[in-house]
Amino acid sequence: MDENPLATNALSNDFLLEEMRELWRESDTVWEECRNQLEFGGFVSADYVEIYQHLVQLQGKVTTFLEWGSGLGVVAIMASRLGYEAYGIEVEPLLIEHAQQLSERFGSEAEFAEGSFIPDDYQWGIEEVGNPSRTNFDTRAAYDDLDMELRDFDLVYAYPWPDEHGLYLDIMRTCGGEQALFLTFDAREGTSLRRARDE
Numbered sequence: 001m002d003e004n005p006l007a008t009n010a011l012s013n014d015f016l017l018e019e020m021r022e023l024w025r026e027s028d029t030v031w032e033e034c035r036n037q038l039e040f041g042g043f044v045s046a047d048y049v050e051i052y053q054h055l056v057q058l059q060g061k062v063t064t065f066l067e068w069g070s071g072l073g074v075v076a077i078m079a080s081r082l083g084y085e086a087y088g089i090e091v092e093p094l095l096i097e098h099a100q101q102l103s104e105r106f107g108s109e110a111e112f113a114e115g116s117f118i119p120d121d122y123q124w125g126i127e128e129v130g131n132p133s134r135t136n137f138d139t140r141a142a143y144d145d146l147d148m149e150l151r152d153f154d155l156v157y158a159y160p161w162p163d164e165h166g167l168y169l170d171i172m173r174t175c176g177g178e179q180a181l182f183l184t185f186d187a188r189e190g191t192s193l194r195r196a197r198d199e
C-alpha cells in the first residue's frame, strides 16, 4: 500500500477529500458526545479512509448504493458526494436524525430510511447463519420507504460484527441483485469487495 493511500490519481479530487475529512471529524465529534446514549449501543464507525478509496475506484461503474445499518450515515454521504444514487437503512431513529443532519450539512442527497435492512421475505435458517446477537430482527424492512428493493442496488456496504458475516452474506446471496457488489468492513480484516452471488 502507498505510504499515503490518498495521494493517488483516483483520489485527486482534493476539494472533496478535504470536505470528507471534515465529515469524518464531525462524525467523530458526534460519537464522542453521544457514545453513552443507549441508541448508540450498536454503533461503531468503520475506517472511512479505506471505504472512501473503494468508492472512488468504483465511481462511474455502479449507480445505486446502499449502506446497511447506516449509523451516522457517513458512508452513504460519501457515496452521494461521489455521484452515486445513495441510500442508508438504520434501525435507530436517533442515528437517522444525526445522519440526516450530517447529510444536509455536507451537501449530500443520500436518502435515509428507518427500519431493517433484512428484507421481509428473507428466509433464514439459524443453522446456516448462526444467531448474531447484535443484529436487530424485530423491525420491519425499510425498503418500501425508499421505493426500492434490495435487488435494485448495484453496491451494498455493511460493517458486520464477526458473528454477522454469515448472515449478511446469505442475505445478499439470496435477495441481492445478480451482479451486485458487496463491500464489507471488518475491524480485524479491513475491507472486502466481492460479488455476493459468486460466493
Ligand SMILES: C[S@@+](CC[C@H](N)C(=O)[O-])C[C@H]1O[C@@H](n2cnc3c(N)ncnc32)[C@H](O)[C@@H]1O
Binding pocket: 042, 043, 044, 045, 046, 067, 068, 069, 070, 071, 072, 073, 074, 075, 089, 090, 091, 092, 095, 115, 116, 117, 118, 134, 135, 136, 137, 158, 159, 160, 161, 185
Ligand atoms: C457497526 S455499526 C456500522 C455503522 C456504519 N455503517 C459504519 O460503517 O460506520 C452497525 C449499525 O447497524 C445498525 N443495525 C443493527 N441491526 C440492524 C438492522 N436489522 N437493520 C438496520 N440497521 C441495523 C445498528 O444500529 C448500528 O448503527
